[in-house]
Amino acid sequence: MTIVEDQRKRQREFFTLQFQKRLKRPRGYSPLKSxxxxxxxxxxxxxxxxxxxxSVVWKSTFVPSEIIYSLGAIPLYVESFSAVASAVDICPPMxxxxxxxxxxxxxxxxxxxxxxxxxxxxxxRPDALVSTSYYCDGDPKIxxxxxxxxxxPHFYLHVPYAAEAGWAVDALxxxxxxxxxxxxxxxxxxxxxxRLSEIIQSSNEARRYLLKANELRRHVPSPMLGCEAIxxxxxxxxxxxxxxLVRISRLLCExxxxxxxxxxxxxxxxQFRFLWCHLRPYYNDEVFNYLEGHHKAVVAFESVNLITWxxxxxxxxxxSLAEKLLANPAIGPYERMTRExxxxxxxxxxxxxxxxxxxxxxxxxxxAQLVKDGLRREMDVPFYILDLECIDKRNYSKxxxxxxxxxxxxxxxxxxx
Amino acid sequence: MWKEYLxxxxxxxxxxxxxxxxxxxxxxxxxxxxxxxxxxxYRLLGRGKPVKxxxxxxxxxxxxxxxxxxxxxxxxxxxxxxxxxxxxVSDAHRRLYDAWRVAWxxxxxxxxxxxxxxxVPKGADALRVRAFSLALSALMREMEVxxxxxxxxxxxxxxxxxxxxxxxxxQRLARLRRQKKPPLSGHDFFDVVSWAQRNDKSYVNQxxxxxxxxxxxxxxxxxxxxxxMLTGSPLGSPGLISLIERLGxxxxxxxxxxxxQYFSDLVEEDSPEPLxxxxxxxxxxxxxxxxxxxxxxxxxxxxxxxxxxTGVIYFTLKFDDIYLFEYPFIRNKFQKAGYPVLxxxxxxxxxxxxxxxxxxxxFTEMLG
Ligand code: SF4
Numbered sequence: 001m002t003i004v005e006d007q008r009k010r011q012r013e014f015f016t017l018q019f020q021k022r023l024k025r026p027r028g029y030s031p032l033k034s035x036x037x038x039x040x041x042x043x044x045x046x047x048x049x050x051x052x053x054x055s056v057v058w059k060s061t062f063v064p065s066e067i068i069y070s071l072g073a074i075p076l077y078v079e080s081f082s083a084v085a086s087a088v089d090i091c092p093p094m095x096x097x098x099x100x101x102x103x104x105x106x107x108x109x110x111x112x113x114x115x116x117x118x119x120x121x122x123x124x125r126p127d128a129l130v131s132t133s134y135y136c137d138g139d140p141k142i143x144x145x146x147x148x149x150x151x152x153p154h155f156y157l158h159v160p161y162a163a164e165a166g167w168a169v170d171a172l173x174x175x176x177x178x179x180x181x182x183x184x185x186x187x188x189x190x191x192x193x194x195r196l197s198e199i200i201q202s203s204n205e206a207r208r209y210l211l212k213a214n215e216l217r218r219h220v221p222s223p224m225l226g227c228e229a230i231x232x233x234x235x236x237x238x239x240x241x242x243x244x245l246v247r248i249s250r251l252l253c254e255x256x257x258x259x260x261x262x263x264x265x266x267x268x269x270x271q272f273r274f275l276w277c278h279l280r281p282y283y284n285d286e287v288f289n290y291l292e293g294h295h296k297a298v299v300a301f302e303s304v305n306l307i308t309w310x311x312x313x314x315x316x317x318x319x320s321l322a323e324k325l326l327a328n329p330a331i332g333p334y335e336r337m338t339r340e341x342x343x344x345x346x347x348x349x350x351x352x353x354x355x356x357x358x359x360x361x362x363x364x365x366x367x368a369q370l371v372k373d374g375l376r377r378e379m380d381v382p383f384y385i386l387d388l389e390c391i392d393k394r395n396y397s398k399x400x401x402x403x404x405x406x407x408x409x410x411x412x413x414x415x416x417x
Numbered sequence: 418m419w420k421e422y423l424x425x426x427x428x429x430x431x432x433x434x435x436x437x438x439x440x441x442x443x444x445x446x447x448x449x450x451x452x453x454x455x456x457x458x459y460r461l462l463g464r465g466k467p468v469k470x471x472x473x474x475x476x477x478x479x480x481x482x483x484x485x486x487x488x489x490x491x492x493x494x495x496x497x498x499x500x501x502x503x504x505x506v507s508d509a510h511r512r513l514y515d516a517w518r519v520a521w522x523x524x525x526x527x528x529x530x531x532x533x534x535x536x537v538p539k540g541a542d543a544l545r546v547r548a549f550s551l552a553l554s555a556l557m558r559e560m561e562v563x564x565x566x567x568x569x570x571x572x573x574x575x576x577x578x579x580x581x582x583x584x585x586x587x588q589r590l591a592r593l594r595r596q597k598k599p600p601l602s603g604h605d606f607f608d609v610v611s612w613a614q615r616n617d618k619s620y621v622n623q624x625x626x627x628x629x630x631x632x633x634x635x636x637x638x639x640x641x642x643x644x645x646m647l648t649g650s651p652l653g654s655p656g657l658i659s660l661i662e663r664l665g666x667x668x669x670x671x672x673x674x675x676x677x678q679y680f681s682d683l684v685e686e687d688s689p690e691p692l693x694x695x696x697x698x699x700x701x702x703x704x705x706x707x708x709x710x711x712x713x714x715x716x717x718x719x720x721x722x723x724x725x726x727t728g729v730i731y732f733t734l735k736f737d738d739i740y741l742f743e744y745p746f747i748r749n750k751f752q753k754a755g756y757p758v759l760x761x762x763x764x765x766x767x768x769x770x771x772x773x774x775x776x777x778x779x780f781t782e783m784l785g
Contacts, residue, residue: 102745104762106478107738131708133539137508140539140708141742148710148746156708158538158548161505165555171548178544334515357476362738365476366512370519373474 011122012050018088019043028227028289029266034252035228041244046084049074049124055187056124058146059238060139062132062159062328064321066203066241067180070196071187076124077238082113086282086391094120095392108360109391111138118146126150128186130179132157134331136363153186155179163326163336172322180318197314199241200321204311209249210234211307216256217300218348221265222273223256226299227288230280234305235328272297272412275344277355277371278364279304283393290402295409301348306340334367338374345381352382352412358390382415384408419631420605422624423612436617437564440501442486443510444674444702445537447695449684450553452576452618453568454560456499460614462675463653463765464489474516480509480737481765482651487513491520500531500563502556506706507739531563539708541700549696557692573691577684579618584680586625587613590632591677594669595724598637603647603668607655610679641667643784646721646756648672648747649705649732650740653765657732660774666781670724672717678702705743713743714750721756728757728784730777735762757784 023039049056055073059065065075085091091109094116099105101119103112117123129152131143140156147154157175160168184191210232217224232252239245258264274291276299281287291297309327312320325331329340344350355372357365372383388401438459439451448458463485471487489495503514511534518532536552538545557568590609593600601609609628613621642665647658651674658668671677681702688694700707703716721729729751733740748758759780761773 102748102760104733104741104744106736107741111742133505137706137738138742141705141710141739144708144710145742145746154708156540156545158540158545160548160552161511161534161536162552162555167551167555171544171551175544175548333518334512359478362479362508362512362736366479366508367515368476369474370512370515373519 008050008052008124011124012047014122015043015046015050015088018090022088028285028293029225031228032224032252032255034248034255035231037244037251038232038239038248041239041242041248042080042084045074045238045242046076046081046124049076054124055127057183058126058129058143060131060143061236062134062325063130063157064176064240064325065238066199066317066321067176067183067196068130069241070180070192070199071183071189073127073183073187074124075238076126078114079110080233080238081117081123082110082391083279083282085113085117086393089283089393091283091391092394094122095394106360108136108138108362109358109389111142112360113391115142118149126152128152128183129154130157130183131155132159132325134159134325134328134363136361153182155182159325159331161332163328163331168326169319169322172325173318176321177318193317196317200312200314200317202243202246203241204314206240206245206249207307207309207311209246209253210305213249213252213256214301214305214307216253216260219260220273220349221268221270222298222300223259223264223266225266225288225292226274226276226302227285227292229305230276230288230299230302232305233279234307236304267292267296267298269296270298271295272351272409273300273349274298275301275303275341275348275350275353277303277341277353278358278361279356279390281388281390281393281396283391283396286398287388287401287405290405295405297351297409297412299354300350301344303341303344306344308340330363330367334370334374337367338371338378341371341375342378345375345379350381351416352384352408354408355383355385356390357385357387359387361390382408382411384411419628422627423608437499438497439533439560440495440498441504442501442513443504443506443537444679445506445699445704445706446502446504446535447553447699448618449573449576449580449691449695450557450560450568451502452579453557453572454564454566455572456564457617458614459498460611461486461489461495461501462611462614463651464494465654465656465765468765471516474519475509475512478736479512480507481734482653482737483507483509483513485653485765487516487520490517496530498530500533500560502533502535504535504537506537506704507737509737533559533563538700539706541697541707541709546693546696546700549700550690550693553692553696570691573695574686576618577686577691577694579622581683581686582622583613583618583625584683586622586629587680589629590625591670591680593632596637598641599667599669600632600635600637602662603658603671604655604662606668607652607658607671607676610676614675614679643667643727643781644669644725645781645784646670646672646717646724646726646729647676647732648717648729649744650734650737651675652732657761657763657773660770661730661777661781664774664778664781666728666777666784668730669726670720672703672720674702674704677720678704705739710743710746714747717747718750718754721751721754726756728759728780730759730761730780732761732763735764
């Protein structure tokens with residue numbers, strides 16, 4: 001089925017409308033200009049991908065968007081599409097559609113929402129698809145199914161589990177180069193190495209600002225709410241390699257510096273400092289508002305904003321990108337993640353950890369207890385595994401979540417004495 | 418009579434030699450490497466009992482066969498093993514590697530055993546084969562150190578020959594089920610494959626030859642109900658197959674890692690690089706975890722045609738994402754090709770037997 005420009009135009013208009021509603025929604029806080037710019041950039045990217053003549057590459061979490069930008073294409077990060085869809089409240093019919101197709105309610109809603117959206121044909125159509133073995137099994141599987149349905153090529157990257165083994169970087173770099181060359185063929189143009197090197201430089205620049213922002217967020221009291229910070233997902237955002245990310249991250253640093261200078265705290269008086277692990281509920285801000293607004297317990301940092309890779313070498317783009325991917329602590333044995341969590345606890349003077357565990361996520365859920373126990377052997381920091389859905393609001397119960405958070409806050413208060 | 422050959426003693430034959438055993442869970446683990454290390458590969462097929470203590474390590478919303486394996490490790494049921502190889506075949510398995518290490522390192526569980534890890538790509542093209550060869554050689558080095566052995570290319574070649582022979586014999590046995598009246602049931606076949614995965618290969622080959630001698634000349638009588646294919650998540654025991662066959666149908670082929678996938682292809686024997694030959698063969702197994710749905714559908718369709726099935730039962734374990742995500746696509750393909758499909762979702766062992774029975778019965782009646 002070929003989608004005609006008229007339909008694409010209607011999809012664009014639909015999303016524009018939803019986005020405008022989203023921007024105008026009442027919030028419990030006044031967002032930073034950088035956060036608003038980030039939100040606009042994400043929507044612009046989505047709208048661009050509907051435009052006639054745009055080349056769109058569907059990607060899963062670990063696929064470096066730098067490669068896609070270097071080809072003049074737009075990355076559609078499918079899990080992120082689900083998050084946006086949930087935020088503008090169009091997910092329930094997408095999930096219903098996926099269930100009607102036979103997808104189990106026990107599986108990940110990020111992926112099921114995209115499957116439902118594809119079934120309803122409300123997604124920008126791909127020119128090619130690229131998935132990786134990380135984070136989870138679902139990605140390569142559904143990408144392959146999409147490739148069959150859209151009759152487009154699917155490229156798969158195997159990210160070695162033994163991220164620290166000597167051979168891992170080369171094995172991944174070779175695959176990244178192969179994917180870049182194959183994607184260029186799909187786009188009908190030669191692969192331009194210089195362009196990728198320029199994009200790597202831009203990615204490096206954004207990295208420097210975001211690292212600085214992460215440093216600034218160590219300040220007590222915290223200059224930024226976790227509620228808005230978590231949406232940056234600095235470790236995995238598809239804005240890496242775009243000029244927007246440089247502008248947004250520079251602005252973020254300026255705003256945080258200004259807040260610190262003026263003594264503006266995200267919550268006052270700051271009672272507790274939390275580390276938030278994994279993603280968030282996208283359908284509302286209630287959990288964060290309750291923690292940060294009601295309990296004055298700021299989410300001082302989030303694992304998804306962690307930047308663990310070193311500056312990339314524009315002269316060796318594939319090797320550098322491979323190193324970037326492999327530096328992610330979610331790869332490999334749980335001890336890697338435990339180590340990083342322990343470091344974040346110290347760096348951000350954390351009082352308690354909330355590890356969000358959506359029902360259908362096998363990757364992060366499966367690590368929760370192991371990291372909790374591993375951490376207990378190293379430090380005494382309360383750790384709460386919060387069962388909560390990221391995308392699907394259909395079973396959300398405000399009271400239940402509040403009761404659980406109250407209980408955890410009591411533990412922290414008791415510990416403080 | 419042929420079933421006597423599956424027993425360690427009896428039938429006038431020598432019992433299998435005893436050797437140190439290395440357990441493995443996935444069929445993407447090359448048994449040849451274990452044999453090359455002078456050990457006996459021992460496939461862990463699960464205990465089929467409720468899980469209690471494993472939930473202290475891993476979430477309840479997790480592949481039940483993985484939780485089952487972990488429970489066995491905690492309960493000391495695998496203490497006869499020298500070690501175990503866990504492969505990165507799914508999110509659940511790679512986390513099992515973590516949990517198993519933690520569980521076996523607990524002081525009250527005796528001498529800690531070695532838990533090895535093998536990374537397995539989901540693609541079978543040149544770069545993924547190279548990555549897998551590197552992972553295999555890392556595993557070999559680790560095993561050499563831990564077991565204080567040397568795994569030589571000659572040892573690997575010899576093991577390849579031995580395992581290929583098992584595969585050829587099992588392929589011959591499987592082909593007997595293409596007959597209008599197969600000489601063995603799906604349940605029997607499952608038992609033979611499980612047994613072959615847990616015993617000394619020379620001994621298995623010798624006995625398989627005897628089994629074939631008997632079954633290839635057997636004359637079969639009696640009616641045969643609808644011919645079914647069983648596909649989906651790993652089955653640790655033949656419980657579901659028995660249930661289906663008790664209701665009058667016959668499972669004539671199964672796309673299961675505990676069934677025909679185990680011997681799907683041969684390893685190239687005269688390759689100058691035995692490790693590469695192993696990497697190629699073990700990535701070519703058409704399991705659902707591989708990211709080549711087109712090839713997988715081609716394989717399933719061919720199987721359905723060759724074994725002349727009239728319907729397909731798709732089994733998924735709860736929370737086994739690979740199958741949960743694959744199912745609607747494969748179901749649609751089968752239905753378009755004219756094969757009715759029944760989905761059965763269950764725990765590692767059959768708890769809701771009554772309900773499953775009713776559904777299977779309705780399905781087989783519909784197939785006539
Ligand atoms: S939430 Fe978990 S299961 Fe879902 S896409 Fe992310 S890592 Fe995969």
